Amino acid sequence: MNLEGRKVIVNKSSEQLFQMLKNPEDYKHLMPDSLTSFEHREDGFKFGLKGMPEVALKIAELVEGQKVVLKSASSSLDFSLTGNISPVNENQTEVQLLFDGNFNPFIKMMVEKPLQNFLNALTDKLEQL
Template identity: 25%
Template sequence: MQNISSNTQRVNASAATIFEFLSDFNNLEKLMPEKVSNWSSTMTTCSFTIQGMATLNMKQGENKTNKLVQMIAHGKNPFHYDLNNMISPQGDNACDVQIVLNADMNPMLAMMAKGPLKNFVNILVSELAKQY
């Protein structure tokens, strides 16, 4: 299992606001990098293609109010994974967010994908901060 963590990002919004935003998968499109296409979402599922890599399909996993929004592999995916959006309150109007991708990849795929996936989770958390 590969664990790929984003940088921890300070977001100028309450933990409750960020939890609510991330819990609606329709909002995630706003965080995606330019290399993402074929976006499709509902409130609890999404699918998209990362150009040059793969199509990913996710659904909501176990959430912990104002602390964790979990997204898990759903349907056809190139590997099994979960994406954990960890939220740490920092007062009433700020929180720290870190995204951790746990991916079950063979060693060859891990070697090729680790860098792009690290970049992907860093873009997501950075774009989240820009929303607020």
């Protein structure tokens, strides 16, 4: 299952945005208003949203100034969340979030809409930076 957030322009340099997205603690500021818990670690973070189970993510790949990939920290869930970063100018950066998950059809049907809403909420928060 592949989901795409919309491309948005953030008023930060690509390096500033990359530094923020590679820091697990900074994701708390991007979470939707329905956030119920957030715990950061050195290599990732765990969060809970109202009406959804807690999810743990770890930083899996960093491409300096271009991409941050987060993967599920649970072996029972196979998914990743990628932030693609493209500089527009020295003070603005285009970013797009991509979700890639390997779920069975039943799970996909249950999680597709909430995940798209989650991606949209993260994108909205990024756009406000």
